[in-house]
Amino acid sequence: MRDVAVIGVGMTQFGELWERSFRDIGLEAGMSAMVDAGIGSDDIDALYVGNMSAGMFIEQEHVGALIADYVGLSDSHIPSVRVEAGGASGALALRQGYLSVASGVNDIVVVGGAEKMTDVADTAAEDILSKSADQEWEVFFGATLTSLYAMMARRHMHEFGTTAEQLAQVSVLNHTHGSMNPKAHFRNRVKLEHVLGSPIAASPLRTLECAPVSDGGAAVILASMDKAEEFKGDRPLVKISGSAQASDTISLHARSEFTSLTSTREAARKAYKRAGLTAKDIDVAEINDNFTIAALMALEALGFAEKGKSGPWIEEGNGALDGSLPINPSGGLKARGQPPGAVGIAQAAEIVSQLRGECGDRNVKDPRVGLTHNLGGTGATSIVHIFEVV
Amino acid sequence: MRDVAVIGVGMTQFGELWERSFRDIGLEAGMSAMVDAGIGSDDIDALYVGNMSAGMFIEQEHVGALIADYVGLSDSHIPSVRVEAGGASGALALRQGYLSVASGVNDIVVVGGAEKMTDVADTAAEDILSKSADQEWEVFFGATLTSLYAMMARRHMHEFGTTAEQLAQVSVLNHTHGSMNPKAHFRNRVKLEHVLGSPIAASPLRTLECAPVSDGGAAVILASMDKAEEFKGDRPLVKISGSAQASDTISLHARSEFTSLTSTREAARKAYKRAGLTAKDIDVAEINDNFTIAALMALEALGFAEKGKSGPWIEEGNGALDGSLPINPSGGLKARGQPPGAVGIAQAAEIVSQLRGECGDRNVKDPRVGLTHNLGGTGATSIVHIFEVV
Numbered sequence: 001m002r003d004v005a006v007i008g009v010g011m012t013q014f015g016e017l018w019e020r021s022f023r024d025i026g027l028e029a030g031m032s033a034m035v036d037a038g039i040g041s042d043d044i045d046a047l048y049v050g051n052m053s054a055g056m057f058i059e060q061e062h063v064g065a066l067i068a069d070y071v072g073l074s075d076s077h078i079p080s081v082r083v084e085a086g087g088a089s090g091a092l093a094l095r096q097g098y099l100s101v102a103s104g105v106n107d108i109v110v111v112g113g114a115e116k117m118t119d120v121a122d123t124a125a126e127d128i129l130s131k132s133a134d135q136e137w138e139v140f141f142g143a144t145l146t147s148l149y150a151m152m153a154r155r156h157m158h159e160f161g162t163t164a165e166q167l168a169q170v171s172v173l174n175h176t177h178g179s180m181n182p183k184a185h186f187r188n189r190v191k192l193e194h195v196l197g198s199p200i201a202a203s204p205l206r207t208l209e210c211a212p213v214s215d216g217g218a219a220v221i222l223a224s225m226d227k228a229e230e231f232k233g234d235r236p237l238v239k240i241s242g243s244a245q246a247s248d249t250i251s252l253h254a255r256s257e258f259t260s261l262t263s264t265r266e267a268a269r270k271a272y273k274r275a276g277l278t279a280k281d282i283d284v285a286e287i288n289d290n291f292t293i294a295a296l297m298a299l300e301a302l303g304f305a306e307k308g309k310s311g312p313w314i315e316e317g318n319g320a321l322d323g324s325l326p327i328n329p330s331g332g333l334k335a336r337g338q339p340p341g342a343v344g345i346a347q348a349a350e351i352v353s354q355l356r357g358e359c360g361d362r363n364v365k366d367p368r369v370g371l372t373h374n375l376g377g378t379g380a381t382s383i384v385h386i387f388e389v390v
Numbered sequence: 391m392r393d394v395a396v397i398g399v400g401m402t403q404f405g406e407l408w409e410r411s412f413r414d415i416g417l418e419a420g421m422s423a424m425v426d427a428g429i430g431s432d433d434i435d436a437l438y439v440g441n442m443s444a445g446m447f448i449e450q451e452h453v454g455a456l457i458a459d460y461v462g463l464s465d466s467h468i469p470s471v472r473v474e475a476g477g478a479s480g481a482l483a484l485r486q487g488y489l490s491v492a493s494g495v496n497d498i499v500v501v502g503g504a505e506k507m508t509d510v511a512d513t514a515a516e517d518i519l520s521k522s523a524d525q526e527w528e529v530f531f532g533a534t535l536t537s538l539y540a541m542m543a544r545r546h547m548h549e550f551g552t553t554a555e556q557l558a559q560v561s562v563l564n565h566t567h568g569s570m571n572p573k574a575h576f577r578n579r580v581k582l583e584h585v586l587g588s589p590i591a592a593s594p595l596r597t598l599e600c601a602p603v604s605d606g607g608a609a610v611i612l613a614s615m616d617k618a619e620e621f622k623g624d625r626p627l628v629k630i631s632g633s634a635q636a637s638d639t640i641s642l643h644a645r646s647e648f649t650s651l652t653s654t655r656e657a658a659r660k661a662y663k664r665a666g667l668t669a670k671d672i673d674v675a676e677i678n679d680n681f682t683i684a685a686l687m688a689l690e691a692l693g694f695a696e697k698g699k700s701g702p703w704i705e706e707g708n709g710a711l712d713g714s715l716p717i718n719p720s721g722g723l724k725a726r727g728q729p730p731g732a733v734g735i736a737q738a739a740e741i742v743s744q745l746r747g748e749c750g751d752r753n754v755k756d757p758r759v760g761l762t763h764n765l766g767g768t769g770a771t772s773i774v775h776i777f778e779v780v
Contacts, residue, residue: 001494021526055445055518060525062476065770068637069644077656079635080771081482084472086452092471096486103493104391128445135450136411245469247458254459266467380455381470 001102005228005239006387008037008221009349014337015185017215022058022116026067029217029342030112033349034071037221038231041072045106047080050093050113052340056128058116067112086132087290089113090344091245091374091383094220098243098385101222108227113346114217115339125213129340132377134251146210146291148252148378150202153293156259157204159308162296164204166311168195170292171208171334173319178331180362185214185337209292214337218346238355241369242275242386244268250380259308261294263382264301264373271371271384272303279303282325282386283367284354286347288375289332298373299327302384326364329354344374344383351387391492395618395629396777398427398611399739404727405575407605412448412506416457419607419732420502423739424461427611428621431462435496437470440483440503442730446518448506457502476522476766477680479503480734481635481773484610488633488775491612498617503736504607505729515603519730522767524641536600536681538642538768540592543683546649547594549698552686554594556701558585560682561598561724563709568721570752575604575727599682604727608736628745631759632665632776634658640770649698651684653772654691654763661761661774662693669693672715672776673757674744676737678765679722688763689717692774716754719744734764734773741777 010032012025026049034040049064060066064082068074085092090113097111117125130145138148156162172192178184190208198208228237246266252258272278279302287302289295296310304325305313313319319327330336330350333343351370353359370387400422402415416439424430439454450456454472458464475482480503487501507515520535528538546552562582568574580598588598618627636656642648662668669692677692679685686700694715695703703709709717720726720740723733741760743749760777 023526053445053451055443055521056449056451058525059446059521059529061443061446061474061518062522062640062767062770064475065637065766066524066640069640069770074637074639074644074770077636077638077653080475080637081486081635082474084451084474085454085470096471099490099493099495103489103495105489105493128451131445131449132452134456135448136413139449245471246467247455247464247470248467249464250452250456250459254464263467376455377452380452380459380464 002104003225003239004098004101004222005225005237006220006352007223007228007231008033009352010036011183011218011346011349012216013183014214014216014339016118018118022054022114023066023070025116025215025217026112026114027070029114029219030071030110033219033221039108039221041076043108044073044078044110046100046109047073047078048093048097048109048111049080049082050090050341050345051082052084052086052089052115053128058119085381086376087340088344088374088376088381088383089341094345094348094385095243095245095383097222098240101224108223110219110221111345112219113342113344115341116215117213117339118215122213137251146205147202149291149293150205152258153204156293159259162311164196165192166315167209167292168192169314170289170295171195174289174328174332174334177329177362178335181331181336184331184335185212186335205291211290211333211338214339216337216339216342218342218349220345220348236356237390238352238387239390240385241388242271244270244274245383248380250377252378261297261301261379261382263379264298267382267384268302271386275386277369277386281369282371283369284326284329284351284364285371286328286330286350287373289328289334290338294375302373321362321364329359329362329364347372347374348385355387355389392494393615393629394488394491394612395615395627396610396742397613397618397621398423399742400426401573401608401736401739402606403573404604404606404729406508412444412504413456413460415506415605415607416502416504417460419504419609420461420500423609423611429498429611431466433498434463434468434500436490436499437463437468438483438487438499438501439470439472440480440731440735441472442474442476442479442505443518448509475771477730478734478764478766478771478773479731481764484734484738484775485633485635485773487612488630491614498613500609500611501735502609503732503734505731506605507603507729508605512603527641536595537592539681539683540595542648543594546683549649552701554586555582556705557599557682558582559704560679560685561585564679564718564722564724567719567752568725571721571726574721574725575602576725595681601680601723601728604729606727606729606732608732608739610735610738626746627780628742628777629780630775631778632661634660635773638770640767642768651687651691651769651772653769654688657772657774658692661776665776667759667776671759672761673759674716674719674754675761676718676720676740677763679718679724680728684765692763711752711754719749719752719754737762737764738775745777745779
């Protein structure tokens with residue numbers, strides 16, 4: 001397996017993009033990453049597309065071919081692979097693209113992810129997101145992704161004394177960071193009392209603890225190291241030093257306990273091992289805060305906080321831009337936005353931009369190593385990537 | 391890139407499986423391939439799942455994790471990758487699994503595909519299949535996959551003098567072969583007059599020229615050659631000697647002409663090159679006859695018939711089991727059935743079984759080299775695999 005670098009990143013505005021279609025969004029994300037990398041379509045060997053549910057959101061399947069066509073790659077008959085793993089669809093595309101370059105199958109690939117969620121009503125969008133949990137044994141009986149995470153939150157509070165304030169602090173942190181990101185869906189800051197005063201979504205989770213329904217796209221260009229040297233210019237070169245994916249049961253009831261994201265723990269263990277690093281080596285991380293409780297559990301599973309101690313960890317300000325380990329400088333899923341197919345790739349784009357020092361006011365001080373964490377469903381899929389300045 | 395062998399194959403009954411759920415079908419397909427290979431879950435490095443539209447058919451996304459869970463792989467946290475490319479979803483999973491083993495990322499993988507189409511009405515199923523064409527520029531305005539292929543058929547007739555009888559002959563051939571396949575959706579033979587007397591679906595295509603709405607699953611186990619030697623027993627070992635994917639525009643109107651499957655021609659060219667073979671070396675082929683015209687165009691694009699001469703080629707009986715190149719011994723999409731996520735993998739299972747000589751009455755005489763051809767949409771994705779007895 002050879003080293004793989006990220007030579008270009010791009011993303012669209014995230015938000016309610018009423019006037020833009022799925023293909024517009026995918027096209028802009030892909031083209032902006034290609035421009036950032038300085039490559040043309042002749043340089044590309046393959047396209048990997050992350051998308052959760054274009055079928056249900058916009059009645060379009062076969063979106064890999066669609067995006068290849070609109071990015072101008074159909075003339076050269078470039079193979080395009082659409083992958084899906086619920087909310088982890090973006091990182092799954094990143095991982096498949098990474099493996100294809102690491103293994104020598106391809107030299108340069110485009111990894112893009114997009115989702116157009118706002119063509120359906122908000123309630124329908126939540127229904128569709130919930131299809132990443134177990135339709136037959138959970139969702140059919142009325143569970144939603146929100147209510148499943150709410151049960152995880154309730155149990156975490158019961159077992160470890162995690163407080164509503166600690167949960168809410170995750171949202172405050174994300175909005176603070178998102179306010180500095182011009183491409184974020186939400187750029188307003190929120191205070192603890194705003195979060196705690198927002199309506200209950202599924203007790204104990206409140207509306208301002210749930211990531212929004214967003215449209216958006218993101219893309220990265222991956223290249224083998226020798227190709228990357230050609231295109232790097234005078235910017236720091238960032239490589240992917242670890243990539244791992246792990247599964248868990250699709251339904252919560254089949255797990256021995258649900259205050260742990262076991263798949264995240266496994267993916268992190270493998271990614272750290274591959275990179276020859278530990279949690280202590282990470283300078284900045286983008287984690288999957290689709291709900292505040294997911295972020296807390298992720299902090300524990302990734303080895304950033306001790307088991308059961310993620311609440312105090314956040315409360316102490318460790319995740320702030322000047323904290324011990326800045327979390328979600330982009331604003332995370334809560335503030336930057338949550339188009340599922342794009343999230344995992346937008347996370348990668350943010351970390352690469354951070355490591356290059358291109359994030360302006362929200363740039364962490366001189367980061368060398370970054371991590372991304374992307375979740376599908378209630379944790380049936382977890383994908384972790386580690387990025388390093390070469 | 392190292393050689394990859396197929397060490398196990400399995401499939402469920404194809405048909406209207408009212409009493410069986412998607413997960414049952416996926417489980418049976420996967421387990422039967424594992425039993426055929428003689429491997430256990432500890433041997434498996436990864437799972438690749440082909441599925442076109444579980445979202446729209448059964449309101450379940452995240453089916454990679456779902457199948458990993460139900461096949462018993464969630465305990466070991468095996469990564470599972472769901473891929474989609476319309477009707478070519480199955481072959482896309484096969485290709486991704488193949489690349490992962492060929493490149494050394496994995497040693498043994500399960501590639502499974504499944505679709506549960508009959509939980510929605512037949513008309514809804516056709517609507518969903520049509521989402522592999524261009525929703526915004528074709529389907530929204532009333533085009534269906536059937537009517538798009540009908541236009542291709544009409545033009546093929548106009549340009550090359552292809553006749554309704556020649557088209558119909560594809561269906562007769564498939565039903566003849568399907569009658570010998572106990573797992574086929576349809577086991578009835580049909581005569582030319584039955585096909586030509588069946589109702590018009592979209593002129594000139596008649597109902598009996600269109601593949602049915604089917605439930606079903608199929609799986610194959612891929613292994614590196616050294617691993618394959620361990621598990622082969624006393625059966626012939628079959629390797630994948632070529633694998634290629636190519637794209638075309640998603641909509642018909644964007645092509646310079648539509649009597650050619652350009653993506654198929656490109657994929658075939660690359661697959662032949664990789665295998666060091668030509669069309670003349672193929673002893674048996676499974677091609678994508680979702681409509682009779684698709685099969686004729688595929689015969690030309692794959693190099694089996696000259697451009698415009700596929701009609702006479704079929705009429706002369708070349709595709710029969712004792713013909714110059716037996717086509718679709720399984721019964722093809724028309725008779726074996728058409729669950730999109732499973733088709734490409736069922737094709738591979740058939741070819742491997744043919745090469746092993748395990749197909750009884752429908753086994754071609756001593757084949758050494760077989761080919762599979764899987765199409766997405768109206769040809770925006772084509773995937774070709776070549777299999778050889780080692």
